[in-house]
Amino acid sequence: MARSGPPLRLFQNWQAKLAATPMILTALVVFIGCSLWTVVYSFTNSRLLPRLDFVGLSQYERLWSTPRWQVSIENLAIYGICALVLTLAIGFLLAVLLDQKIRFEDGFRTIILFPYALSFIVTGVVWQWILNPDFGLQHIVRSMGFSGFTFDPLNDPNLVILALLAAGIWQGAGLTTVIMLAGLRGIDEDVWKAARVDGIATWKTYIFIILPMMKPVFATCIVLISAGIIKLYDLVVALTRGGPGIASEVPAKYVYDYMFGNQNLGQGFAASTMMLAAVLAIIIPFALFRLGRKRHV
Amino acid sequence: MSDAAFPARAATPARTAAPRGRLLDGPAGVAPTRRMNPKRIMVYGGLIVFSLYYLLPLWVMVMTSLKGMPEIRMGNIFAPPMEITFEPWVKAWSQACTGLNCDGLSRGFFNSVAITVPATILSIAVAAVNGYALVNWRFKGSEVFFTILIFGAFIPYQVMIYPIVIILREMGLMGSVWGLVLVHVVFGMPIITLLFRNYFSSLPPELFKAARVDGAGFWGIFLRVLVPMSLPIFTVAVILQVTGIWNDFLFGVIYTRPDSYPMTVQLNNIVNSVQGVREYNVNMAATLLTGLVPLTIYFLSGKLFVRGIAAGAVKG
Numbered sequence: 001m002a003r004s005g006p007p008l009r010l011f012q013n014w015q016a017k018l019a020a021t022p023m024i025l026t027a028l029v030v031f032i033g034c035s036l037w038t039v040v041y042s043f044t045n046s047r048l049l050p051r052l053d054f055v056g057l058s059q060y061e062r063l064w065s066t067p068r069w070q071v072s073i074e075n076l077a078i079y080g081i082c083a084l085v086l087t088l089a090i091g092f093l094l095a096v097l098l099d100q101k102i103r104f105e106d107g108f109r110t111i112i113l114f115p116y117a118l119s120f121i122v123t124g125v126v127w128q129w130i131l132n133p134d135f136g137l138q139h140i141v142r143s144m145g146f147s148g149f150t151f152d153p154l155n156d157p158n159l160v161i162l163a164l165l166a167a168g169i170w171q172g173a174g175l176t177t178v179i180m181l182a183g184l185r186g187i188d189e190d191v192w193k194a195a196r197v198d199g200i201a202t203w204k205t206y207i208f209i210i211l212p213m214m215k216p217v218f219a220t221c222i223v224l225i226s227a228g229i230i231k232l233y234d235l236v237v238a239l240t241r242g243g244p245g246i247a248s249e250v251p252a253k254y255v256y257d258y259m260f261g262n263q264n265l266g267q268g269f270a271a272s273t274m275m276l277a278a279v280l281a282i283i284i285p286f287a288l289f290r291l292g293r294k295r296h297v
Numbered sequence: 298m299s300d301a302a303f304p305a306r307a308a309t310p311a312r313t314a315a316p317r318g319r320l321l322d323g324p325a326g327v328a329p330t331r332r333m334n335p336k337r338i339m340v341y342g343g344l345i346v347f348s349l350y351y352l353l354p355l356w357v358m359v360m361t362s363l364k365g366m367p368e369i370r371m372g373n374i375f376a377p378p379m380e381i382t383f384e385p386w387v388k389a390w391s392q393a394c395t396g397l398n399c400d401g402l403s404r405g406f407f408n409s410v411a412i413t414v415p416a417t418i419l420s421i422a423v424a425a426v427n428g429y430a431l432v433n434w435r436f437k438g439s440e441v442f443f444t445i446l447i448f449g450a451f452i453p454y455q456v457m458i459y460p461i462v463i464i465l466r467e468m469g470l471m472g473s474v475w476g477l478v479l480v481h482v483v484f485g486m487p488i489i490t491l492l493f494r495n496y497f498s499s500l501p502p503e504l505f506k507a508a509r510v511d512g513a514g515f516w517g518i519f520l521r522v523l524v525p526m527s528l529p530i531f532t533v534a535v536i537l538q539v540t541g542i543w544n545d546f547l548f549g550v551i552y553t554r555p556d557s558y559p560m561t562v563q564l565n566n567i568v569n570s571v572q573g574v575r576e577y578n579v580n581m582a583a584t585l586l587t588g589l590v591p592l593t594i595y596f597l598s599g600k601l602f603v604r605g606i607a608a609g610a611v612k613g
Contacts, residue, residue, distance in 0.1 A: 012436075013434055013436050015434070015515035016430040016434030017436055019426045019515070020426075020431070020442065022427065022486070023442055023443070023486060023490065026483050027442045027445040029464075030457060030461065030483050031446070031448075031449030031452060032449075033460070034456070034457040034464075035456050037460040038456050039456075050459070097343050097344050097347075100337075100340045102341065102344070106599075108348060110599070111351050111352060112347065112351055113595075113603070114351070114355075114592065114595055114596075116606070117540055117591040117595035117602070118591060119543070119544035119545075119561050119588070121561040121562075121587070122544075122588045125564065125565075125584045126354045126581075126584060129357065129358075129577060129581065130354060130357055135370075135577070139373075139374075140374065140375065170350065170351065170354065223451075227451050230453055231453055233546075234547065237546070237569075238546075238565050251455075252455050255455040256455070256458075256551075259459055269459070272453065272455040272456045275453040275455055276456045279451055
């Protein structure tokens with residue numbers, strides 16, 4: 001039986017190995033090979049073409065002394081923390097609301113999740129239009145009589161992150177809601193019965209009993225949201241193009257612009273290696289945590 | 298397709314399997330009461346406020362795309378059009394300019410179709426066979442490769458995009474639709490393989506053993522026994538891949554040339570082009586056209602879409 005026991009020779013079970021070749025190639029050549037390639041070349045002074053001319057850490061020194069990279073990191077940190085907290089909060093709140101045995105649950109869930117089906121480019125373009133200072137929100141509020149009202153995040157370096165947050169959460173919070181709702185539905189009915197018998201208020205039950213029980217669900221959401229935040233690119237391109245000035249630049253855009261726009265590959269490689277390091281810093285503790293609890297993927 | 302078509306997925310971890318099933322079936326408690334009390338009002342009030350936040354952009358898109366430019370300049374983006382015009386849609390589809398091409402989004406639409414269809418079919422075919430081999434024909438190291446594959450899903454694409462440019466150039470596929478198809482097959486592999494692996498391992502092993510006893514081989518069992526009973530999971534995979542590939546921007550902009558740009562890239566170029574008068578109604582019509590395919594799939598597939606992303610969510 002193929003299921004039992006390891007094969008003795010290389011050619012045993014050869015059809016399965018042949019069928020798994022695309023997976024093996026993807027894992028080894030793309031995921032490991034290409035990542036290592038980029039890491040190695042981040043220590044070179046490649047510009048227009050990749051060259052193996054090692055210059056130590058000088059790409060990284062330049063990277064961290066470039067104002068645009070510093071702004072990108074700062075933006076990612078601010079956006080990341082806000083998006084994570086808000087998405088988790090909104091996701092949990094909406095999941096709790098949807099879990100109240102309401103009418104039209106399917107309808108509400110459909111509405112909350114539909115932006116997730118859209119591309120970030122579509123999302124960015126729509127929010128660019130809604131936040132347009134001459135026609136959008138600011139214009140509407142002003143024409144209602146508040147003529148001094150100013151809300152122009154797309155042209156205000158201090159507020160532009162708000163525009164990214166509004167659009168990003170619009171697109172992504174539905175996913176968190178659905179996962180959390182699934183988590184809430186997975187909680188044993190007996191927990192609720194016990195809480196009811198003890199006369200604990202519903203909201204208290206949610207916060208002090210259900211919330212701690214949802215830790216694994218939160219962990220999954222945090223990993224998913226974080227992975228999305230680090231990759232944040234399309235939305236910025238479509239909504240702000242990094243502007244005004246460099247106020248809404250993000251690391252992924254820095255990488256793309258240096259690799260394909262500025263013909264400065266070394267900088268692009270160094271920046272992308274930093275992104276990889278950031279992801280590993282999130283994934284490895286999570287993976288150890290999961291592996292430590294139970295072995296399954 | 299009815300929910301009864303889905304067998305319970307025993308192999309998924311119990312913690313996640315139960316909620317997924319419950320989510321699809323809806324709440325199991327007593328039927329909602331008609332009585333309205335302050336608590337119910339708060340619940341519905343909260344949901345309605347959030348629904349407005351989610352629906353308003355869609356409303357604004359549709360309304361703007363049906364107005365003429367003079368009305369947009371005068372009016373309110375939330376107001377319905379006084380005079381409905383479909384001209385922006387026609388213009389977005391067949392006349393809007395990106396760079397030198399002025400044949401509208403139709404070009405991007407057909408490029409996206411030419412990319413999405415083969416990429417979806419290929420990536421699902423490859424991943425389904427992978428999942429099958431991982432469950433029924435394990436070999437030494439197969440789980441190791443699978444683990445690398447799953448962790449690879451979290452590597453930022455930016456780390457891998459440039460070496461892939463070199464690989465595609467060496468293969469003579471750089472700039473072509475097929476190069477992009479290959480990239481989508483590679484990056485779609487982790488999640489779709491996981492989907493099929495979990496599904497196949499939930500099927501009773503006796504099925505596989507019986508087919509073996511009957512003398513069926515690797516491909517025979519896959520094609521004649523497993524594939525016919527896996528239609529629901531294939532549907533979920535198609536939904537996941539079509540929306541994912543259609544919505545891609547990064548790979549499209551890197552691995553194709555302007556004449557084979559997918560729709561998202563073209564949309565961005567139309568809307569964010571610096572020169573020319575900005576025609577917001579055409580932009581919104583173009584945006585809706587680009588979102589139409591994934592939105593249609595979303596609204597038609599309903600619970601299957603939820604199931605697909607729920608499966609994707611467990612990948613951590």
